[in-house]
Amino acid sequence: MSTLQTGLQGKVALITGSTSGIGLATAHVLAEQGCHIVLHGLMDHDEGQTLAAEFRAQYQINTFFSNADLREANCIHEFIDNAVNALGSIDILVNNAGIQHTQDVAHFPIEKWNDIIAINLSAAFHTIQQVIPAMAEKGWGRIINIASVHGLVASANKVAYCAAKHGIVGLTKVVAIECAEQGITVNAICPGWVDTPLIGKQIDSIASDKSLSYDEAKYQLVTSKQPLPEMLAPRQIGEFVLFLCGGAARGITGSSLPMDGAWTAQ
Template identity: 50%
Template sequence: MNSVTQTSPLKTTRSLAGKVALVTGSTSGIGLAVLEKLAAEGADVVMNGFGDPGSIEAIRSGLEQRYSVRVRYDGADMSKPEEIEAMVEAARRALGALDILVNNAGIQHVEPIERFPVEKWNAILAINLSAAFHTIRASLAGMKARGWGRIVNIASAHALIGSPFKSAYVAAKHGVLGLTKVAALEGAEHGVTANAICPGYVWTPLVEKQIEEQAAAHKIGKDQVVREVLLKNTPTRTFAEAGEIGALAAFLCGPHSGAITGTALPVDGGWTAH
């Protein structure tokens, strides 16, 4: 009688086994959803961002145990180029390479242009745009040398359209899309793709907090804030889920996406279809 050896699905079906990924701003929200999807597909991952050390360690160790991959945490400040470069080098030393880069770190400030604080403008451009340049700059040569790489920039619907009072954010996200196109062109003959995911409003703890703040500021109910403020221009009238962004990022990083490069992919409930 022939015996059949059963193997774990984790070891046989994961599309990113043997790859190493860095996801910036990945201790919560969209970034954490992306990190988890990449780990679920077998990639060793580097988590980056701020937060409570105990909570971060619980996430890190939980991902390792759940998906049988290596998970590192690096608290590099994404506004500091020298820390970004050191993070990329540390990932290489610890995990052997850097195959996948997902730029997700970002901050926001909302205020009319004439009152917009200069320090907020500088901080938003540093973290939302310049940080992506610095990570790509530190990673691209290695990807080219190995003949394979995936760069995914989490941009925004605001990489494609504008909104009042978000001058720095809109400028930065438009810049991220331009940077994505240049990286795609430079990597095209070396097996390296670069794409931008452009979410609309995504249900995260940050958005939940924003709803509460706007309800208090406008003295209206939370449902009214969602309907008349946040999702006013979203035809589906629904938030995207962080897991949807993670799943799309994982596909773009996988083996069946080699012809997709230089694109902006909205996940916005039809907002930019207007």
């Protein structure tokens, strides 16, 4: 469990894409601090309500769940309005939701491009635009955008994902500059390999294709890009989000912060 940070108890944190992976781990880290949690993700309503109830019981906090379609601006606006009506405010915003599709640019499906840009980039603009006025009025807010190492460098066959994540880095910088005197910090975290079920499937595929053990395939995948032969645990990113919400990080804003095992140091 995280060390309790005074000042976060009672804050409301909204984390998009928080029913699994990085988002869910981050929700647990912030809930441990006494933050009320707005959960969001690809679950049906009943499953989401069950997850929200589990958080309430485990952490003695208030929760709200939405499965809003982040491709639609009007759905995002309704989602945030409903969350504020339920919990009173949004003090911490973590834009984490994202999707992926890999294909060369010549054959990349237009609908995949549109969906990735909408969910991975435009949705962050809409959430930020909606929460900033109230944060500024309070004189306190924390916005953390989960970008990617692919917001800093490129890989083949990831044209939409890289475009969106580079866009997140630019969005982060602009909003940080505009909010610098309002008590709001805005930063992007840029992870490399993260140990999630999606990556697990990729490792299984490599192991099968090359007749390797799972661990051998994992090592080969990770070290093809980064010197550190380890994947991050989702919770490690949640702990970094927590740090960026705390007083020690007050002077960190407008930054794109790699957690990439020296991927971008090369």
